[in-house]
Amino acid sequence: MRPIPRHWATARETVTFPGGQEWAMTAHGASDLSPEDAQRDAREHLRRMVAAGGPDRGKDSDVEYYPLRRLPEELLDELHGPDGTLVAAITRNRYGSAVLNTEAVLISDVDLVEPSSQDRVKPGGGGVLSRLFGGGRGEELTEQQQDPDAFGLRSAGRRGDHHERTLALIEDFRARHPELGVRSYRTRNGFRLLVTGTGAGPSSERARDLMGQVRSDELYMILCRVHDTYRARLTPKPWRIEVDRFEDLGTRTAADEAHRAWVERYRQASERVAVCRLLEVSGPAPSTEEQQIIDLHDRATRPESGLRLA
Structure with a gap:
């Protein structure tokens, strides 16, 4: 099995999307190398979420x-x-x-x-x-x-x-x-x-x-x-x-x-x-x-x- 990541980090940012909608977004990152690499992964994940237009709001709370x-x-x-x-x-x-x-x-x-x-x-x-x-x-x-x-x-x-x-x-x-x-x-x-x-x-x-x-x-x-x-x-x-x-x-x-x-x-x-x-x-x-x-x-x-x- 793949190893469980040893380091975790969280990136948070409040983003305003077209139309004026503002979301407080959170993304997690993981790494086996270092906390710094986990933070880089979290920021990259957040960047991709923003580029995709934000998190999927269509899920119900259970799926989260x-x-x-x-x-x-x-x-x-x-x-x-x-x-x-x-x-x-x-x-x-x-x-x-x-x-x-x-x-x-x-x-x-x-x-x-x-x-x-x-x-x-x-x-x-x-x-x-x-x-x-x-x-x-x-x-x-x-x-x-x-x-x-x-x-x-x-x-x-x-x-x-x-x-x-x-x-x-x-x-x-x-x-x-x-x-x-x-x-x-x-x-x-x-x-x-x-x-x-x-x-x-x-x-x-x-x-x-x-x-x-x-x-x-x-x-x-x-x-x-x-x-x-x-x-x-x-x-x-x-x-x-x-x-x-x-x-x-x-x-x-x-x-x-x-x-x-x-x-x-x-x-x-x-x-x-x-x-x-x-x-x-x-x-x-x-x-x-x-x-x-x-x-x-x-x-x-x-x-x-x-x-x-x-």
Whole structure:
């Protein structure tokens, strides 16, 4: 895989376009050479944006999180194969979680559909959580019922139905592809698949087809194509473990004391949770390189710890 840039820079400029429209524009640049080269790249990117008439304003806000150009992420670690080839990198995303980046193993996240607004409150019934777990009005949920794992696994109704349909979809995928190794995990709001033996690059049509068969999130597939790596969150989302959001620090410089203090708070809080839970393993054994990725993923996400998911 291509190395993750080690240096990032940002260029900002307020530009007035023909017709008098004024935009505050921001462009990111990256480099493996130096911060100065990253700054040059950022300025060049900004120049091209201005020459093209400005940023595309037609995208909705969701797509902006999955941009058409890689956004800055702190490089935390790299994993190399026996021959020295880079097979994975761990970065810190915009809200602070550690993320696995690799092209060696196909990774597909499948989220459960949230109940619609019509299901949230009905006359004579409790809130959505009470109904999902069979509770009535005035009943408090037990600690077990509040466990995110309970969604689908122990619930009736639409959420449980969707859980069962998704499991059936994954089982059908296994049956259709006996040549592939499939590790399925439960995440807080859905499932994660680690698929070995595909030989499919993250931006390939083969990868898009395979991920589409399990109804992987479309925006996630865009992200894989932009970064040219599959991605998997390895550590909890900060707000799920009562840690302030990383982007609120206003810095991504690891040398800053505020940055180091946040990382330590986040690390301590993360010890109490897991990111996913292993459900099933099937298919041929992974290659040595693929096994390296699986081991790295499982060490970080703790799928057999029994801890609550976050």
